[in-house]
Amino acid sequence: MRVQHLAVLSxxxxxxxxxxxxxxxxxxSAHADFINSQGQKIGTAHLTQTPDGxxxxxxxxQLPPGTHAFHIHTVGKCEAPDFKxxxxxxxxxxxxxxxxxxxGAHVGDMMNFEVGADGRARFSVVNAAVTLGDGAxxxxxxxxxxxxxxxxxxxxxxxxxxxxxNRLACGVIEK
Numbered sequence: 001m002r003v004q005h006l007a008v009l010s011x012x013x014x015x016x017x018x019x020x021x022x023x024x025x026x027x028x029s030a031h032a033d034f035i036n037s038q039g040q041k042i043g044t045a046h047l048t049q050t051p052d053g054x055x056x057x058x059x060x061x062q063l064p065p066g067t068h069a070f071h072i073h074t075v076g077k078c079e080a081p082d083f084k085x086x087x088x089x090x091x092x093x094x095x096x097x098x099x100x101x102x103x104g105a106h107v108g109d110m111m112n113f114e115v116g117a118d119g120r121a122r123f124s125v126v127n128a129a130v131t132l133g134d135g136a137x138x139x140x141x142x143x144x145x146x147x148x149x150x151x152x153x154x155x156x157x158x159x160x161x162x163x164x165x166n167r168l169a170c171g172v173i174e175k
Contacts, residue, residue, distance in 0.1 A: 027132050030139065032147050032171030034060055037081035045147055045171055047139070053128035054139065056110075060122075060149065060169060063115045069154035069164035072108030072130065076144020078170035086146040086170055088160060092136045098156040107137050108145075109162070112153045139173050147171045 034043040043060030073086035090108030107129035154162035
């Protein structure tokens, strides 16, 4: 009986140590610096792992006023001027685009945001479908990920991009 108790206690201790080690390897925050098509820094994003998903706090400037799409793209590269190096939307489950698409959505699809007349925006969004930890939806998968601001609003249904237009600003997500 005593040997069984020791075996159970040993297993629990090993599990606890493994959980702590895993938690220590998973970052609780990350950041991205947005650049425009000329390669100039125009803003930042701070990402924080929360119980509800990843919270993304964004501050940007030098953008055209109006409504713009905001997405997570599948490759952590932001090569100006067109940012095609960032690939498509982050979509590890192979869904279609948009919250209003019955076959969607990509985990990288997020809500539109508004840029003021002064070309500035400050907003926050929580993406419940992604994580800063391990797993298929990790923003730190092989090759990394990037945040992207598009020239137009996302229509939330048209595959693969929501008719959001050209890529205006890009930021590689880094630990």
